[in-house]
Amino acid sequence: MNRKEFRDLASPAAAREAIDSLPLEAGVERVPLAEARGRVLADRLDAELDVPGFDRASLDGYALRARETFGADEADPARLAVVGEVHAGEAPAVTLEEGEAVEISTGAVMPSGADAMVPVERTDVDDGTGDVLIRTSVAPGDNVMFAGADVAAGERALGPGTQITPRDVGLLSALGVDEVPVRASPRVGIVSTGDELVRPGGDLESERGEIYDVNSYTIAAGVEDAGGEAVLYPHAGDDQDEMERLLREAAEECDLVLSSGSTSASAVDVIYRVIDEQGDLLVHGVAVKPGKPMLVGRLDGSAYVGLPGYPVSAMMVFRTFVAPAIREAAGLPEPETATVTGRMARQERYAEGRLRLMPVGVTTDAEGEPLVYPVDKGSGATTSLAHADGVVEVDPDTDYLEDGEPVTVRLFSPDVRPPTLLGVGEDDPTLSRLLDSLENPRYLSVGSRPALRRLRDGTPDVAVVAGPLERDVDADELARWEREWGLLVQSDEADAISGLADLVDADLRFVNRTADSGLRTSLGVALADLADDRGVDRHDLVEAIEGFDLALRAHESPARKVLAGEADVALGLAETADRLDLAFVSLGHQPVSVLANPDRREKAGVRDLERALDSAGETVE
């Protein structure tokens, strides 16, 4: 095997500097006012006209000369002849002479000769003569908004770099501006590589090792979050000519090209060669975890950054190094990073001599103080970040973080709200429906045994366990219900099996659950009973079951193997059989328990869960 090795890793600061040196600005574009919200003004806008453009009546009433009201009051009103009326949106037809008034509507043009107005509430009309009686005195300018009083022509209206709010749209509207010069969004091309990638929505051939392409849409969403415009290019394989053509096409059309996708060494090599030979390679490898295989360079006048292939790594590197550059180019202010300081919920070891960007979740302890726990499922995981709230940066010279050590979490965005409830444990359909009624819960399907372990460590608020488990942890049982479990087979093969004995005796391909799961525990107990009945060793029964070791992690996965024809019998729930239209052989019922950390009973999220359990009727027997 022939692989590019990273000789000298650049420091994170050097990588940032290299990216900052690349010009990403996309220039200026003009957008209609209706689409200007959230965009960034490219130039200063000065008022080109007075607002209002005329002296404007502020109320309904009478326009007049102020001096003719001097001395007027309730007892001794001034009498003026009404010589016309002006409504909003029409030109005054009269000019005011001495002793005259004009009826006027809010927003109408003050007629020539008038210098103030009196609201209708302070007037009476003499029914006989039609004259108006003014029962108050006003000063010149009273109840009139003079031309330019709101905004005056030539006044500085909005400065360059203003991110346009609805309030600014108001100012621009008042000025009659219907097209706004804004910073163009940097176009960011996303080229994903790897023969094994299939776009979401496409058909996946798992047996060929195909996986859905996570990076393309995820990075595209990140680009748009940062104010860029994402352009997705078709997948490139590992062919160098094709890859070069695609990268050049993207470089031609975009301000920045990101490559991402494959973790395969050959695809990475191909990209490396294209940039190194055809462009300008500035950085190759950075001393950060994740992020070591990052590339920074230029190709055909466009900026280029190569992201790591693993989705979590790609997103962390994108957020840390690329998104700030896109925001800068889009003219958007760096968001006031919301940070939370909390205690580590458990020890975390780390000693690789690189800066580490550690995705974490945040929850609260009994006192409402933040608790921080790492969420990474390993480098191949695609989904850890969906269950994370932010990132802790761990220094290269920090070897481990102690349990209880204070750390600072940079939240993914200022509006990240840590979950109200952190639950861990068994997958269960009843539980899933319950969680739907809660506001912002987080539930990690780790299985029953790991759930108990974590509850003992003190991180989650509740653990949901199934089956006949020894639980050596101090916990309050909030609720318990039963679920029916057994064996699932294709409907047309329902005759093949009528109980556990058939699983042992017949020639069937079985799919099991992992040892972590409550179903597996219940199956183990049932097999032990059968062994007792037969007077044989339990181990002999297990050996006779083909596929007993083929253990899958989630409650539906075995059933889906049966559905796909890859197995004959699966361990599972009656509810799953029903939902997936499989035949079901019941082997019994097992309890599902919701166990709460006793210290967290008063936490709002736990109380909400209790209420939801109560109203669903799932209470402790």
Add this chain to the structure above:
Amino acid sequence: MNRKEFRDLASPAAAREAIDSLPLEAGVERVPLAEARGRVLADRLDAELDVPGFDRASLDGYALRARETFGADEADPARLAVVGEVHAGEAPAVTLEEGEAVEISTGAVMPSGADAMVPVERTDVDDGTGDVLIRTSVAPGDNVMFAGADVAAGERALGPGTQITPRDVGLLSALGVDEVPVRASPRVGIVSTGDELVRPGGDLESERGEIYDVNSYTIAAGVEDAGGEAVLYPHAGDDQDEMERLLREAAEECDLVLSSGSTSASAVDVIYRVIDEQGDLLVHGVAVKPGKPMLVGRLDGSAYVGLPGYPVSAMMVFRTFVAPAIREAAGLPEPETATVTGRMARQERYAEGRLRLMPVGVTTDAEGEPLVYPVDKGSGATTSLAHADGVVEVDPDTDYLEDGEPVTVRLFSPDVRPPTLLGVGEDDPTLSRLLDSLENPRYLSVGSRPALRRLRDGTPDVAVVAGPLERDVDADELARWEREWGLLVQSDEADAISGLADLVDADLRFVNRTADSGLRTSLGVALADLADDRGVDRHDLVEAIEGFDLALRAHESPARKVLAGEADVALGLAETADRLDLAFVSLGHQPVSVLANPDRREKAGVRDLERALDSAGETVE
């Protein structure tokens, strides 16, 4: 005049309740994954497949049976025959037998028979035989990501109500989801009324009292900020049939109809009648300022809210009462309202017995503590909010807020950043260019005299004044420059006037600046000199100038009157004449001074201004 009076004002709480009682939900729609960012998931999404869908090699190396490596180390490697290779994206062609290994790439499918892999770095190839030598021992499962280890079929993936982040897009991608069921955005129709309104971009006839329609685009931007979809309807005049037709069309097509725009009593009356007679009127008038004329009701199955006509009032009512209902219907969480507590920068009187929503600006004092000042320019103003940072709610029974009294400001959004520098004073082109180079300054063109008054009150950081002013305020002059001022005339009438004497003697229509402005002060001094020369009273000269009292607020407004042919001569700057292509008669130079509050010299924004002044060469002489 015939006007609807508001008999019983509803309490703000009752108005909110009425709006909450209206169903705004727009149901569920399916959007492509590429457009799902920021949308709100309508239903729970469970994983429909295992991720990865196969047992996957985590590294480049060799797939093998773990037990054949037991005991292997650097000194005594295990030797295995290499019987094939598997790359990412291809199905393994071989099944492993005893004593065999398969070369495997990161991400490739583990071949049958293999239960672990060893990274290439811990192996050597025997060039003679082609066998691989394994220099380490591994356990079953080492360096393999098992099917479903990342996400397992049937696992709860995302709960209903999740607002989709890029990280969630990653999870959805991994699951192959390319279409997402999301809460549909409530459609909000905006009907604006009033014969006097012109859409931005249209031609304005100020003499007819036309003004640009501020509310339509502003409210539309607010609707979109709140997660709704805004639909603008054509302007309606004051005709009842036409208005009814428009409102019904909007009610038919939208979940919520907002009317807004006119301040004219007749237009408001027409709308009132349509809702009252054809629909269902729930609230008419609310005890809040602004917001008294608010309407809440139903029309043809759609919700209806009538907003006040004045733009500032409309926006305040929209934000306070309508936006939360739209967010709720869109499934968006109420933003964690950012609040700032600061001291009132001046006394504010208020005694109307209604809840008051007071728009304010926020700045910082010498100690960096927030100072809060009201920004409303009066009910007719369209633009106050563009210079505001948030709102202070003043209780109905609070008659006044003391200077220095602590108040809580609800910022318009969590990412509002109060200005780094608050300046007030004269409009000046040189100043405007300087401000462009600063980050987020705020400058209020109030004229020279009010600027000095405010500087004395202690609100702004700097005041910019022009002309020969008495300044009885303790201030540090940061910079001073000269600007040439004089009279501006149409180019083809440049012969008509050669100096100030002509303004007095010839029959010319003049346009002045307001008494607040430095130009007006300089003109006054020049006229006094001329009166001295002629041995007459200054007042006589002023009387001889037609239009001396026609005083406009901004430095360009008089020039624009000349440009429009509405006057012959304007007071203004040489730079303005140059820019607007007018002829210029110089009457002298006047100083422009940048004065800083001595307490604020260390404030970052003031230091930035000093640096900008320095590098522009505008330093104190």
